[in-house]
Amino acid sequence: MYRLEGVTKEYGHRAVLALRGVDLELADGEWLAVRGPTGHGKSTLLQIMGGLDRPTRGTVELDGRDLTRMSETGVTKVRARLIGFVFQSFNLVPTLSAAENVETALAPLGVHGAQRRRRAAEALAAVGLADRADHLPSELSGGQQQRTAIARALVKEPAVLLADEPTGNLDEDTRDDIIGLLERVWRERHLTMVMVTHDSVVAARARRTGIMRDGRLTVTATSPDVGALRPGTDAVG
Amino acid sequence: MFWIYLRRELRRRMRQAIFIVLGLALGIGLVITVTSAATGVQNAQAAVLHSLYGVGTDVTVTQPPKQGSGTGLSFGFKQQIKQVRSGQIAAGTKINDNELENTQYGTLTASQLAAVSRQRHITAATGALSLTDITATGTVPALSAGSGTFSSSFTTNTFTVDGVDVARGTPGPLSSATVTAGRNFGAADAMANVALADSGYATAGKLKTGSKVDIGGTSFTIIGIVSVPQGSSPPSLYIPLAKAQRIGATGTAKLTGQVNTIYVSADSAADIPAVQQELAVLLPSSTVTDASDLASQVTGSVGSAASLADNLGKWLSVAVLAAAFGLAILLTMAAVARRVREFGTLKALGWRSRRIVGQVLGESVAIGIAGGAAGVALGYGGAALIGKLAPRLSAITGAPSAPAAASGVAGKLAQQISGATTHTVYVTLTAPVTLGAILLAVVLAVAGGMLAGMFGGWRAVRLRPAAALAKVE
Numbered sequence: 001m002y003r004l005e006g007v008t009k010e011y012g013h014r015a016v017l018a019l020r021g022v023d024l025e026l027a028d029g030e031w032l033a034v035r036g037p038t039g040h041g042k043s044t045l046l047q048i049m050g051g052l053d054r055p056t057r058g059t060v061e062l063d064g065r066d067l068t069r070m071s072e073t074g075v076t077k078v079r080a081r082l083i084g085f086v087f088q089s090f091n092l093v094p095t096l097s098a099a100e101n102v103e104t105a106l107a108p109l110g111v112h113g114a115q116r117r118r119r120a121a122e123a124l125a126a127v128g129l130a131d132r133a134d135h136l137p138s139e140l141s142g143g144q145q146q147r148t149a150i151a152r153a154l155v156k157e158p159a160v161l162l163a164d165e166p167t168g169n170l171d172e173d174t175r176d177d178i179i180g181l182l183e184r185v186w187r188e189r190h191l192t193m194v195m196v197t198h199d200s201v202v203a204a205r206a207r208r209t210g211i212m213r214d215g216r217l218t219v220t221a222t223s224p225d226v227g228a229l230r231p232g233t234d235a236v237g
Numbered sequence: 238m239f240w241i242y243l244r245r246e247l248r249r250r251m252r253q254a255i256f257i258v259l260g261l262a263l264g265i266g267l268v269i270t271v272t273s274a275a276t277g278v279q280n281a282q283a284a285v286l287h288s289l290y291g292v293g294t295d296v297t298v299t300q301p302p303k304q305g306s307g308t309g310l311s312f313g314f315k316q317q318i319k320q321v322r323s324g325q326i327a328a329g330t331k332i333n334d335n336e337l338e339n340t341q342y343g344t345l346t347a348s349q350l351a352a353v354s355r356q357r358h359i360t361a362a363t364g365a366l367s368l369t370d371i372t373a374t375g376t377v378p379a380l381s382a383g384s385g386t387f388s389s390s391f392t393t394n395t396f397t398v399d400g401v402d403v404a405r406g407t408p409g410p411l412s413s414a415t416v417t418a419g420r421n422f423g424a425a426d427a428m429a430n431v432a433l434a435d436s437g438y439a440t441a442g443k444l445k446t447g448s449k450v451d452i453g454g455t456s457f458t459i460i461g462i463v464s465v466p467q468g469s470s471p472p473s474l475y476i477p478l479a480k481a482q483r484i485g486a487t488g489t490a491k492l493t494g495q496v497n498t499i500y501v502s503a504d505s506a507a508d509i510p511a512v513q514q515e516l517a518v519l520l521p522s523s524t525v526t527d528a529s530d531l532a533s534q535v536t537g538s539v540g541s542a543a544s545l546a547d548n549l550g551k552w553l554s555v556a557v558l559a560a561a562f563g564l565a566i567l568l569t570m571a572a573v574a575r576r577v578r579e580f581g582t583l584k585a586l587g588w589r590s591r592r593i594v595g596q597v598l599g600e601s602v603a604i605g606i607a608g609g610a611a612g613v614a615l616g617y618g619g620a621a622l623i624g625k626l627a628p629r630l631s632a633i634t635g636a637p638s639a640p641a642a643a644s645g646v647a648g649k650l651a652q653q654i655s656g657a658t659t660h661t662v663y664v665t666l667t668a669p670v671t672l673g674a675i676l677l678a679v680v681l682a683v684a685g686g687m688l689a690g691m692f693g694g695w696r697a698v699r700l701r702p703a704a705a706l707a708k709v710e
Contacts, residue, residue, distance in 0.1 A: 044703075052585055053703035073589065080587020087706070091582040095245035100238075107238045108587040116238075152586070 002026035002049065002160070002192065007058035009044050009215075018044040019055065020215035028159070031186055031193040033206030034217070041215040042196040043164055049194060050083050050162045051075040062160070080108040084153030086182075088165035090145040092137040098124060098148045099133040105152045123155035124148070127181060143174035147181065154185060161186070163195040167202055179205055243599050250572055254604050257565045261608025261685050262615050264561035265678045268554045269616025272677065273668035274623050275551075281666060295408075295509050298353060298499040298516055299524045300343030321377050328379040332391070335372045337398060337453030339487040342367065342497040349520060353499055356515045358508040363409045364496030366400035366481045367472070370452050396438065396473035398452055400481025400496075403427050408500035411463065411475060419446035419461030427479050432457040436464040438473040452476060453484035561608075562685045569601050569693035580697045581705025594694030598686075601693060605686020606679075613678050620668035627666040 002024065009019040018041045026032055034042050047053040048060055051067045060067045062082065067075055084105075092101045102120040111119065124133050127147040137145055146166060153161055166182065167175040179202050186193045195206060203209050210219040247254050320326040345364065354362040375391030399410045403422035411421070417436055432452065434444045439462045444450065448459045457476060465471045478496070485492045503512045509527055516525045573580075580593050 047703040047706070050585065052706065053701060076584070076587055076589050079585060085582075085585045087582070091578060091585075091706075093242075093579055093582070095249045096242065100241060100245075103238060104242075104583060104588075105586045108589065108592065 001028055001061075001063060002194075003059075003061040004049070005059045005061075007045075007048060007055045007060060009041070009048060009053070010056045017215050019048070021058070022215070022217045024210075024217060024219070026192060026194070028192055029190045031191075031195070031205075031207045032210055032219070033203035033208070034194065034196045034210045034212055035198065035200070035203050036212030038198075040212050041217075042212045045212065045217065046162050046164050046194060046196050050085060050160075051079050076108075081156065082159045084156065084158040084161045086146070086149050086153050086161065086163040086166045088168040090137070090142075090149045090169075092145055092148060092152075094137050097134050097136055098129060098140065098144075098151075101137070101148055102152045102155050105156050109156060119155055120151075123151040126154070126185070127151045141174075142170050143177055146170065146174075146178050150178070150181060150185070154189070157189070159192060161191045161193045163193065165196055165198065167197065167199060175199070175202065239596065239599060242596060243603060246596075246600055247603060253568055253572065254607075257561075257568055257604050257689075258608040258611055260561040260564045261605060261682060262611035264554070264558035264685075265609055265612025265681055266615025266619055267557050268681060269613060269670060269674045269678050270619030270623065270668065271551060271554045272674040273616065273620040273670045274666075276671055276674070277623070277666050277668040280669070295503040295527060296501040296512055296516065297526050298345070298501060298520060299341075299497060299526070300345050300520075300522065301524060302341070302343050326377055328377050330377045331375075332377060333372070333374045335370065335451055335454045337368050337370050337481070337485040339366065339485055339492060339497055340369045344487060344492065344495040344497050345499060345520075345523070347494045347496075350496060350499055352519055353501065353516065356512065356519065358504050358511045358515065360502040360504050361405070361408060362499050362501045363402050363405045363407075364478065365402065365410050365498045365500060366478060366485060366492060366496055367410075367498050368398045368400065368481060368485045369395055370398050370474075371395050372451075398474045398476060398481065399472040400478040400485065401475050402478045408502045410472065410500070412500075414463040414465045414471070416461050417464045419459070421461055421463075422475075422477060426460075427477050429477065430455060430457045430480065431460045431477070433461045433463050433475040434459050435471045435473055435475075436462050437471070442473075450474065455480075455484055558681065558685075562688055565601070565604070565608075565685055565689040566692045569597070569689040570696050573597060573693040573697045576697070577700065577705050581700065581702050584702035584705065590698035593697050594691075597694040597697050598690035601690030602683060602686035605682040605684075605689070608685065609679050609682025612682065613675055616674065616678065617670055620670045623666065623668040627668075629665055 003026075004022055004024040007019050007022040007024075008017065010017055022041075022045060024032075034045065036042050044053070048055050051060075051070075054068055058068070062078065065078070067078065070078070092098075093104060096104065099117065099120045102123050103116050106116045106119060121130065121133060124130055127150050129144060129147050129151065132140060132144055132148075135144075137148070140148065146169075150166075161182075163182065167178050170178060182193070182195070183205055185191065193206075195202070197203050208219055210217050321328075326332075347364075350362060350364045353359065356362075372394040373391045374394075378390045401410050401422070403426050404424055411433070414433075416433075419433075422431070422433065432450060434442075434448075434450075439445065439459070442450075444459055444462075446459055446461060450457050450459065452474065457474075457480075463471075463475070482492045482495060501512060501516070503509045513525050513527060516523065583593060584590075
């Protein structure tokens with residue numbers, strides 16, 4: 001479970017406020033979509049939730065552990081074990097094949113050799129890319145690259161998936177395809193998912209929707225349709 | 238994962254990697270070539286010095302000629318010049334004079350030799366006489382003819398003779414010599430009229446064992462031919478020290494019980510400075526010379542080559558190596574700068590900073606090792622090229638020249654004599670690639686790679702993951 005309290009982030013000497021006292025509670029298995037204009041703090045919020053950056057003030061708790069009080073090594077371990085990331089521009093290592101890219105997520109966990117390769121192959125199969133395992137990112141389409149990135153995020157079986165504009169670089173058909181995939185894995189794996197998006201269609205698929213404006217987060221809506229897709233989910237206020 | 242990632246990354250920036258490898262190879266190859274050339278020059282110098290010194294000799298002690306003693310000038314011939322001038326020898330008299338003269342150094346007594354032997358850090362000390370046999374033949378000209386005419390009226394023939402202590406081989410003039418024919422001196426030869434001939438002199442003079450030679454007016458039998466290492470300037474003949482002391486003279490003064498060179502072995506190389514200090518106190522007016530002093534007296538192209546290797550070669554290598562290191566660092570940092578997003582992503586995936594630094598370091602060290610291997614190959618090539626193309630080097634070695642004030646007839650003759658004690662020897666320069674040079678290359682290559690990797694790695698982990706990802710988003 002995520003709990004953010006009074007999270008504030010200032011940048012630079014002029015103390016530009018990217019986040020202004022954000023409070024948020026997110027139960028295990030929830031899907032929150034965060035919308036809002038560019039430059040209003042959506043990505044900053046995601047990075048702080050993922051331990052990629054530290055807030056200027058406030059606390060970020062994940063399963064009772066305050067990420068803001070942990071050492072860099074501790075936060076790195078949390079990222080390695082519990083948090084999966086999906087980026088808008090895929091961020092695959094260009095020299096590694098799809099399978100090897102997926103394996104990079106297992107390297108810090110000390111998963112070696114055959115087991116690492118097997119799990120990477122399974123993850124790629126789960127996103128429908130079993131036949132593209134040996135391809136370099138440059139040999140894959142945008143949709144296939146994002147599927148590879150999703151496989152990389154899921155291969156370590158994280159508790160949380162943080163996705164920053166995962167469909168931002170994709171055409172409509174591919175967007176629907178990727179969102180369908182994310183929705184499926186969210187449902188199957190009981191993931192807690194936070195997705196930053198500009199796309200209202202994508203946001204509409206989430207269980208909860210928040211609006212980020214001037215560094216303040218307002219959770220505005222709950223989509224009953226999507227909630228209905230996931231039996232057993234409790235309503236979260 | 239490490240090796241796969243390393244291999245793929247190096248393949249991706251193959252051209253850049255080759256560029257760095259070539260730069261490092263050039264620097265390291267140059268270091269090996271210069272080191273090998275310097276080793277070759279050192280070997281050549283050592284060959285020259287060994288012959289002057291003898292194997293096992295660490296220090297030599299000589300005494301400068303006494304002012305006014307006539308050393309170097311006052312051989313018997315001068316006496317005859319005086320006699321001509323005073324009218325005791327008439328013009329037209331034929332002269333055929335053969336004397337064994339101490340022309341180079343002042344003398345040291347047996348008690349001084351014994352005192353040297355007793356010094357704390359000295360293992361052994363042996364005395365020897367370094368002498369010159371002078372034969373002058375001609376007819377005394379009229380006195381009014383002047384000095385120039387006088388000297389041109391005579392033919393002089395000189396060769397060098399070392400009196401060696403037959404009871405002690407090392408240290409001494411014969412310690413680096415090899416007997417190539419006949420036999421060496423034995424203890425029973427101490428007072429015998431026997432001699433050893435240097436192989437070069439024997440060849441030139443068609444001498445062999447059993448041949449007779451006149452030394453200082455005494456007939457000696459050649460009992461052996463000896464050869465000294467290449468690059469040496471050996472005397473023409475060796476005779477027992479006791480005989481040299483009996484026949485030889487400094488001017489008119491006999492050399493009985495005297496030597497003019499003491500060969501000293503120190504307890505260890507580390508003791509040489511202490512030995513030099515002890516001897517400087519014991520014999521304050523003497524000249525104490527060690528190998529490094531002697532090396533500075535060796536002139537000719539060997540000296541020039543040594544200077545070239547030590548100065549230009551060394552600094553050129555350092556400059557090229559520094560440039561190669563700088564290039565490797567800059568290119569590695571540039572490559573890392575292009576991979577900021579990649580490293581930010583890996584951090585987001587949970588890669589620790591040290592794993593990323595290790596990856597960058599690994600890539601750089603791999604490039605460094607490739608550069609080292611190519612550098613060793615280049616170094617071997619360079620060393621082989623030196624061996625093939627290098628001209629023969631000359632080494633000019635010799636005893637201190639005659640006093641500068643010498644003039645007139647005596648001066649001219651003295652110059653002839655002192656000239657005879659200066660030798661130009663030719664040494665073939667080789668450039669052996671030593672294990673030390675290869676180890677140096679490997680260390681430099683790894684160090685170069687690590688240096689570049691550390692700078693690159695530091696740059697890679699300096700940014701927080703969010704900042705690294707924001708760089709591209």
